[in-house]
Amino acid sequence: MTADQAYQWLEQHSRETVYLEAFSALANWDQATYIPRKGHPHRAQMQATLAKLLHARNTDPRIGEMLARLEGSDLVQNPTSPQAVNVREWRRAYALQTKIPERLAVELAQATSEGQSVWEEARPKNDWEGFKPVLKRVFALTREVAEAIGYTEERYDALLDQYEPGATTRQIEAVFGELRQATVGLLQRLEASPRKPDPSLLHRHFPRVAQEAFAKEVIATLGFDLEAGRLDTVAHPFMLGLGPGDVRLTTRYDEGFFSMALFGTIHEMGHGLYYQGLPSEHYGTPMGTEISLGIHESQSRTWENLVGRSLGFWRYFWPRAQARFEAFQGVGLEPFYAAINTVQPSLIRVEADEVTYNLHIMIRFEVELALLRGELEIDQAPEAWDAKYQEYLGIRSPTLADGVMQDMHWASGLIGYFPTYALGNLYGAQFFAQAERELGDLQELLARGGFATLLEWQREKIHRQGSRYWPRELLRQVTGEDLNPRYLIDYLNRKFGALYGV
């Protein structure tokens, strides 16, 4: 068999796997949107059957044989050619899938499945004693997984690398350290300022139908193709790309709060734009796939915050919002812009503002890193959590439900995943600064409705790259430098300094 033939085999195997995975994704979407209540047990059986089939496909020893034929061949000489990129990523995925023993994978799947149910029951009851055993089990198994995957410096690296290829704990600690210091300082200045936005104007009555119509108007204007996607309602919003021409966005509505549906929708749309911008001719192979969760989050947070909560954006959309919502009659653009950018330390990550959000992420990162290292026991996690909230945000949760038990991530086995949320903000600010260098004043561009210009820049620089570069290399290719927290720090200081007059 020639290298060409081996490549063709892998390509077809990969494409077919991705088509089959799309069925699982569709079933997930349906589970979150339209499935009848009594359909869940059967759906779980369906998913388990397909997962077993996919696992067998992904660990097929022929993948290893084909890769061995290809590695070192002429076909992969140019490391940024689609062929070389695919071979590199197929190897990465195959290594990961085959390094974890099946016994461990099954135990972890059981523990995390149980973990999610236990979390759902324990959280509203603040039942730490009920929750603790599953958390211990998940962390213990995750340590085993990290050992099985292997690492050079740090156990945590093995986990992180699954979500953010090439990222290291050492680098993240350094970057987060600088960001934390700057953020805590900024937060203190904002809190000390006598000038405060009035967020009450966001808590009037906003009919659901009008919210949905406005959200769709906004995302269509920003460049999301609604003929190649949908927007549905769910309890926990997400974006799900099923394939070329089919991107499912989701949101939720609160008629008493303007921000939830709109900014949530713009956030998911940012993920969706990345997905819609991938090179579809490479669909079914890594070259046509998103490179990392951090890069994904950089796109969603850019559209949600750097664009969607900017003054330029609202200079364009404010008259349109006023036409839709009676509650905004007589409200000026300036107070509205201030209201949507209110900074207020809070306990719940998913409701946090732009300034405090990263502190929530750092707390989780620091706690899970200490747990992984064995510097902290699960029993000590609640106290460590609360102490960090006190230190960074100046508040302390009265309940575990709003403290250490607020996120489902750990119980679901998503350990080593939280940093990607803050990395997304860091990448996003760095990309945005570069776009501004190349495209000129972005606030003026947004105020003119020139969203397509920004999107086309993202398309070319980021989306169409697929998995060509790992995140740090992509950052270097696009911005000419390594990850640099100053972009985010400067952006936050500038924007919120101006808003709060500090």
Next chain:
Amino acid sequence: MTADQAYQWLEQHSRETVYLEAFSALANWDQATYIPRKGHPHRAQMQATLAKLLHARNTDPRIGEMLARLEGSDLVQNPTSPQAVNVREWRRAYALQTKIPERLAVELAQATSEGQSVWEEARPKNDWEGFKPVLKRVFALTREVAEAIGYTEERYDALLDQYEPGATTRQIEAVFGELRQATVGLLQRLEASPRKPDPSLLHRHFPRVAQEAFAKEVIATLGFDLEAGRLDTVAHPFMLGLGPGDVRLTTRYDEGFFSMALFGTIHEMGHGLYYQGLPSEHYGTPMGTEISLGIHESQSRTWENLVGRSLGFWRYFWPRAQARFEAFQGVGLEPFYAAINTVQPSLIRVEADEVTYNLHIMIRFEVELALLRGELEIDQAPEAWDAKYQEYLGIRSPTLADGVMQDMHWASGLIGYFPTYALGNLYGAQFFAQAERELGDLQELLARGGFATLLEWQREKIHRQGSRYWPRELLRQVTGEDLNPRYLIDYLNRKFGALYGV
């Protein structure tokens, strides 16, 4: 390997196949309901990938080996035990899948896929010359399929048996002959009667929201579990069972016509009740599966017509309908009941009334049988079609779109399928007469809202039997006699004779 082990292997293989098929069904449902327009090409690729995988599973030679170990073993001694039923039906399916050469299956799949697109384009243009070549090709390939499957008496039997196991052309010709004669006679008497219903009261304004609410009220009252199913809107309604606890009904709304959504919904609900009543402990094996299209249709037509268009049903529901629809203020039950039972020869099968519906089916059956036998050439089909409409229904289509080109079935390869629609009506009437013998006056029962009593009878006698008996045997088990068209004929004569005073 013991027979027990062989059985367990087949059972697991069967269940897993059914779980995977459920993904395809979900994707079909999504294609008809919520998929974005641009998602179709990708969805076709997904479906093709899964179809290929399922074909490989269904023709896995190990199935044949396992069946050989089981056939004649103690495990299948009792022919109506779940084990024996499953082995019988696994053999039937495996034989069918392996008898058709892959080359032929692929050619037919291509021809019918193309056939559907060509039909969609050609029908509105009455483009017979454009449609004819694909129809010729599909019929030629279907004859090859019938030859590959094999038959004793008649080529058509091989096709029919796929949809209605055990049914034969000879039997259908006899039964249809009696039904046709009786129907044509009844129709002539009705047309000669001076007493006519006034259907215009069904063509007032019925708001979509009220129609949907009423349709859901009706099906919930009849016994459909809306926590284990849904009702959505599509262009061409269907019922799709995804698995236990998950049945998708669909309908369409016409605000200017009361009957379309409601009776369409009750029809699909009849299919759904059959599906919800299958023995879920046997899900994933034939024992937990519907036995035939004819039996399926017997359940949908029973609820749509024998129940839904009966006077007893409306004695219960008429005050409820009047409460929902302003258009029914001041309308009496009797004229309404007459209106929904208007008999009027028409060109379009899917809009036909209870009396003329079976004549539409017979025309298709007679034409496709003559085509299969080679007694008729495709070129002669339009004239044969029109002549039969003239003879049986006294009307002639001015266009091919409303004549021979009105159904997509032939272009999609559904040949040998039409008879099941009329068989459904025949089975339904025979079952209903038996239910009346056992339960007493059904019109009184329905007028009291005793729908659960009828449903429980169906559950026990029909639904819970799954694939235990082939249709004719099921009929014998339930009613004590073979298929007898007198039940349907007597029902139609009685009901419409009374309505039209003839």
